Amino acid sequence: MHAKIMYNQNIRRFFQYHEQKVTKGDAELIYAVNYLRDKQDLTIDDKMYPFWQRASLNEQVRARILHIVLTFDPKDNLPYSRMGLIAQEYLEKMGWHNESFVVYQHNDTGQPHLHIGTPKIQSDGKRLVVTKQDYHRSKREVKLLEKKYTLRPSDSLDEMLRRMALQKIRFGQTPLWPAMNKILEEVVPRYHFTSLEDFNALLRLYNLKASRGKSNTATYKNGGLLYIPLAESGKEMGGWFKASMFRSQPTLKNLEKVFARSQTLREPHRLRQTVEIDYALERSISLETFRKILEEKENISTVLKRNTNGEPQAIWYVDHYKRTIFEGAALGPEYTAAAVAKRCISQKEYESQQQTKTQRHYPRIT
DSSP states (O other), rough: EEEEEEEOOOOOHHHHHHHHHHHHEEEEEEEEESSSSOOGGGOHHHHHHHHHHHHOOOTTTOOOEEEEEEEEOGOOOHHHHHHHHHHHHHHHHHHHOOOOOEEEEEOOSSSSSEEEESBOOOOTTBBBBOHHHHHHHHHHHHHHHHHTOOOOHHHHHHHHHHHHHHOOOTTSSSOOHHHHHHHHHHHHOOOOSSSSHHHHHHHTTTTEEOOOTTSHHHHHTTOOEEEEHHHESSSSOOEEEEEEGTOOOHHHHHHHHHHHHHHHHHHHGGHHHHHHHHHHHSSOOOOHHHHHHHHHOOOOOEEEEEEEOOOOOEEEEEETTTTEEHHHHHOGGSSSSSHHHSSOHHHHHHHHHHHHHHHHOOOOOO
């Protein structure tokens, strides 16, 4: 079991995201606690009301929802009712159970998990401060719950740690084959991509490329695949290796099997990407800032391809949380590189905008 503590600013977006999943059959509201009606009788406005009421007590607080994700190991094979009871017990141990809260169970991934939402603003209008000690206490309580309910540590935490351990290839500094082998062993079985272009967008994050070679070569004609290290600029460096030389055998034939099954596996996560992109672009920001926000706030990396004039030509969104890769056009015309660039302002204009805000000496809002 793993507990991740987060915050959400937009109340409506939080509930719409989960309710859309409920409508599609990808989620279920298993608890709505400290409401005046039973959960089956609550409208979406009813569910949001306690959160809006608290937000009205202190409009300076931006983070309005305390959002906790509890993730369980699939091997625990827990019924939803047991997961819900564990969620309530976790909140009680943390002292966050006296407020209204909702618990959504998601069933669109192989990793059983719950999303808990409760107001971040207390009844006296003060914001609920989650301290460093609270994070440590959360870890302790999770371990106690694991012991009480005989739960395994969450695989998602292990995967996150493995991904964080992956290092970019530094040509001339990194031992090539071991580094390339580790990257391929980690990303090929865990990410959902539907083409070689999507796969290369993922590999580009680690300065690596998969290539079929030129069309007149034996490698291309025989359906072979080469893995080539890249410089930070994207330039191909020396020292390529055939796919068959790696332990995981990431050959074109094997990748095509991944392409086929990923068509279905990545589809449930389309909504998350479009919602996060739209939300990031609600503000007036530059393209560079947009990419930074997705990376730092939502764990979504972007890979941008430019034409000879330096204009955005294509963009890929690599979601490390859901392990999916979408090219912008696959998400819809409004998410292509050109469309997103039009929705952004220039970096110079953005910096001028930020400087103007600083000069006004607005009070900091937390």
